[in-house]
Amino acid sequence: MKRREHTPDEREARLVALTRQLFDGEISEGQLLRTLRREVLGFSQEDYARLVGVSRRTLSDMEGDKGNVSLGVMNRVYRPLGLRVGLIPRQSALLERLLGPDEGATG
Numbered sequence: 681m682k683r684r685e686h687t688p689d690e691r692e693a694r695l696v697a698l699t700r701q702l703f704d705g706e707i708s709e710g711q712l713l714r715t716l717r718r719e720v721l722g723f724s725q726e727d728y729a730r731l732v733g734v735s736r737r738t739l740s741d742m743e744g745d746k747g748n749v750s751l752g753v754m755n756r757v758y759r760p761l762g763l764r765v766g767l768i769p770r771q772s773a774l775l776e777r778l779l780g781p782d783e784g785a786t787g
């Protein structure tokens with residue numbers, strides 16, 4: 681059975697929802713990567729690994745939250761998904777403040 685193609689808006693909504701789950705601690709980085717690769721892009725591990733220039737084993741390790749890859753490799757793997765690796769606060773309260781409305785904004 682062939683997968684249904686998603687519209688760009690549907691792909692973006694899924695990306696946002698999954699990234700929010702990551703920030704909320706509901707899923708891991710590996711789970712995010714695997715779900716986006718499969719559900720949003722519709723790629724197999726082998727095809728996606730070839731696209732981003734890593735081995736299938738490296739991609740599998742990343743999706744399983746194993747291994748130890750460089751920041752450059754991580755960014756290369758996440759780039760087709762519209763993401764990049766960065767620093768986020770470990771404390772959920774600070775993360776909520778950063779992601780919430782700008783307290784200094786005027787409107």
